[in-house]
Structure formats: structure tokens, C-alpha cells
Amino acid sequence: MKFFVDTADVAEIKDLASTGLLDGVTTNPSLVAKANRDFKTIIAEICAAVPGPVSAEVASTEYGQMMKEAAVLAKIASNVTIKLPLTWDGLKACKALTSDGIKTNVTLCFSATQALLAAKAGATYISPFIGRIDDIGYDGMNLIREIRQIYDNYPDLGTEILAASIRTVGHVRDAALAGADVSTIPPNILKSLAQHPLTDKGVAQFTADWAKTGQKIV
Numbered sequence: 564m565k566f567f568v569d570t571a572d573v574a575e576i577k578d579l580a581s582t583g584l585l586d587g588v589t590t591n592p593s594l595v596a597k598a599n600r601d602f603k604t605i606i607a608e609i610c611a612a613v614p615g616p617v618s619a620e621v622a623s624t625e626y627g628q629m630m631k632e633a634a635v636l637a638k639i640a641s642n643v644t645i646k647l648p649l650t651w652d653g654l655k656a657c658k659a660l661t662s663d664g665i666k667t668n669v670t671l672c673f674s675a676t677q678a679l680l681a682a683k684a685g686a687t688y689i690s691p692f693i694g695r696i697d698d699i700g701y702d703g704m705n706l707i708r709e710i711r712q713i714y715d716n717y718p719d720l721g722t723e724i725l726a727a728s729i730r731t732v733g734h735v736r737d738a739a740l741a742g743a744d745v746s747t748i749p750p751n752i753l754k755s756l757a758q759h760p761l762t763d764k765g766v767a768q769f770t771a772d773w774a775k776t777g778q779k780i781v
Contacts (some may be wrong), residue, residue, distance in 0.1 A: 568749075569591075571605050573598075587745070616688075626652040645668070646668045654669070666687040685722075686722045711741060
């Protein structure tokens, strides 16, 4: 599974990228608003820090304006992926951009049939929102499983499943088990993937035992 980080905090992205474990970045208007900086500058800085795909979302909901915005965003860097809403206009823009060789991420997916449409439109990534489905009392992870089965039924569909709205470490684990190609993860959750109380206990024990030997490696 590929790991994307879901943030517009450039410093946080650079720190995570230094681990070599980061495959890409997703942003959205809410994250950009939180960063409180110029959108195009943020995207340029992220693209310079991360060689993998960086999702930059259009602001318009109308096809013609989406295409104009996408043209501007795509020029920022070669690794920009245009993020589009899962609407008829968004799907139309997805098809047009894909035909031009531009990578796309179709977002705000809440059903398997929506995901099928996005794949038919040639989306590079489809972003099912696990956490938001959980919020309304349904099983968000079941959507990942349904999309995986549909995509596997039709090998010609090349769209990757990008599990989004990740809220917990368990979400990441379950998305991997369900066959998602990518998880886009908030920085704090991404860092939590390495944590386990038994690991901490073991490190403490080994450190204490090593100190008793009185030795040094360097």
C-alpha cells in the first residue's frame, strides 16, 4: 500500500518525506484554509519536497471553470494531480484531463457506483471517504471492499483506490486488508502507525540492559 499524507503543512510534509516512507500528498480547500497561505505557493513547495503525486483541488463546481483552474494547477509542477469532485461536471472534467495525460483524483466518493463512474471517466485515483460514512452510521470500510471487488471484476479499469477520511490507525490497517491501493493519512495518524506499547517497553528494557554492560558502540 502507498502512503499519502493529507495536509497542506509544508514543514510537516518535509519532515515525513525525510523518512522515505511517503509516496504522495493530498490537499483540499479546508486544509489550505487551515494553512492560511497562498494556495499555488503551497502546492509548488509541496511538489518540490515530494517526488510523488500531489493532489491539488479545483475550487469551481462548473466544468468550464474547472478546466481553466486545472490548466493553471497542472503547470505548477509535473507531479500535480488534479483533484475533482464526484459530480457530473467533475466526471466530465476528469475524462477531458485524462485524455490530455493529466492525472486526476476524484474525491468525495460515497458509493460503489460513483467509483465505477470515476473509473469509467479514467480517474487515476478514486477517494472513498471512510470516516464520513462511519459518521452517519454505516461501515465505511465496506465501501472499500465493494469498490475493490468491482475494479477487480474489470481489469481494464486502471483507477487506484485511495482510502480517504482516515481517522484511526485501524482504518489504515483495515483499508490495507480490504485491498485499497493507497491511504491518505493525517500526519498524527501516520506517525502513530509506528507506535505500540510493547515496542516502547522493549526499547526501555534493551536500553537498560545495554547500560549495564558499560559498553559503547562508537
